[in-house]
Amino acid sequence: TQLLEQSPQFLSIQEGENLTVYCNSSSVFSSLQWYRQEPGEGPVLLVTVVTGGEVKKLKRLTFQFGDARKDSSLHITAAQPGDTGLYLCAGALDDMRFGAGTRLTVKP
């Protein structure tokens, strides 16, 4: 089983819609990170959340860290085709571990 479970695995929506993807674990993390990966490239860091209950905003992206620091969510408002990609969450234990990701497709 994955240390970090991400859902949904796939998501296909129309431009302008809102969406939320989730990252869950039974482990407590000192921090969780969200990355976005495009085909043929390495993941790129979007945000790090460190405090239970923390909410961070990055333009149309809102990231939340659960109160118990075991889960996180990413909400995208008014999705655009440029948001298409694989969204990965990662948590640090002794080293950085990744979930399997949510593959988002935003259709024009």
Add this chain to the structure above:
Amino acid sequence: DTGVSQDPRHKITKRGQNVTFRCDPISEHNRLYWYRQTLGQGPEFLTYFQNEAQLEKSRLLSNRFSAERPKGSFSTLEIQRTEQGDSAMYLCASSLQGDAWEKLFFGSGTQLSVL
């Protein structure tokens, strides 16, 4: 700084051959990670270095895999006697341990195809 660079970008090899990949991290970064990623999955941890010391190696990593970081700068990942199941994207990332919250910077990866 040009970021993390990996070479080659693509490698096609025949089963049973040995392959070696290189990673050049961001110059001031002291941590270097190797991950493997297959289609539809997230990066799977293989091993990491702090400076030249290899601190952790995944239990999933068979003895056909070896990694080095001889001078604490660039790193190589070698796979001996490749198998078709080794086909994947091999990603390298570097970070500065000592930052408040570790941030990984990834290279573009080496795509390995074993025929």
